[in-house]
Amino acid sequence: MVVVSGSNARLLATQLADSLGWEHHSLETRRFPDSEGYIRIPSEVIDAVRKEPVVLVSNTFPDAGIVETLLMLEAINDVRRGNLENLRDIGPQQLEDVGPGTLLAVPYFGYSRQDKRFKPGEAISARAIGHLLASRCDGIIVFDLHAPKVLEDLPVPVAFTSAMPELAKHLQETVNPDFILSPDKGAIERASAVATAIDCEFSYLEKTRIDAHTIVHQAKDLNVDGKVVAIVDDMIATGGTICRAAEALRSQGAVAVHAACSHGLFTGGAIARLIRYVDGVHATGSLANPRDVISGGPALARGVDELFTTLKWDKK
Ligand code: R5P
Secondary structure (H helix, E strand, C coil): CEEEECCCCHHHHHHHHHHHCCEEEECEEEECCCCCEEEECCHHHHHHHHHCCEEEECCCCCHHHHHHHHHHHHHHHHHHHCECCCCCCCCCCECCCCCCCEEEEECCCCCCCCCCCCCCCCCCHHHHHHHHHHCCCCEEEEECCCCHHHHCCCCCCEEEECCHHHHHHHHHHHCCCCEEEECCHHHHHHHHHHHHHHCCEEEECCEEEEECCEEEECCCCCCCCCCEEEEEEEEECCCHHHHHHHHHHHHCCCCEEEEEEEEECCCCCHHHHHCCCCCEEEEECCCCCCCEEECCHHHHHHHHHHHHHHCCCCCC
């Protein structure tokens, strides 16, 4: 079986292929001078894509990733249907249809935070993107999705997988925290799973977001005096959430504060901001980032296993 990727998730694709012991192939991707994307399945990869089920690893971030993902799924589906017709008459034009067998693994699902309608007339963007992708594959693996509920009613099975076991192991080996903090209620499940895996104390803060750059935490006694604390979240964007939580921890006597997440977006100078507040920043490579220290391959592999079981596909 084969893992393929385009331009935006090659690292995670190779990590997944390593975890599964499968081959990885890169698809051809480039841009036309007007910036539109071009994708092609190289001739030498066509047999591999047709032979057995294929997992495409691709991000829907930034926006160009959505188009690239759709084009790659379209090309994979054409190849699996045996539709190879081309104007240059290269190779066989039509082969037999090899049937279903296309999975999509999305390390970072762009638009995941636009999962609710706060004002009338808004698009529920995460749902719209989910349905677009589901129309072109047999199942989707999503890695530490902000709020899984928004993709629960897609017409294909979705495996929600998480890198928290690997993140816990990494923190234990490098930081050895006494205390794990969730910086808001949304991250409680993830952060408490890390605390349980490490067998250390846990608490959470209640956060109010005023705007994209301003957040406020409700005051709370955290019992962190003299302790090493790791703040665990699904993603770090501007870093505002982590910086405010780190301030609260330091003011209550924490001796070291680390920040860990699955998705390191690190927008607008976030790293420079973060290093003024925390002793270390740890992320997976779901998005290319300078703090990628945790492999996302095992988590994606668990998602692939789950879908093979759900779809009753044979995983030789
Ligand atoms: C939101 O609820 C998320 O889980 C993160 O806490 C948030 O997106 C982080 O954003 P920022 O780094 O900009 O505070």
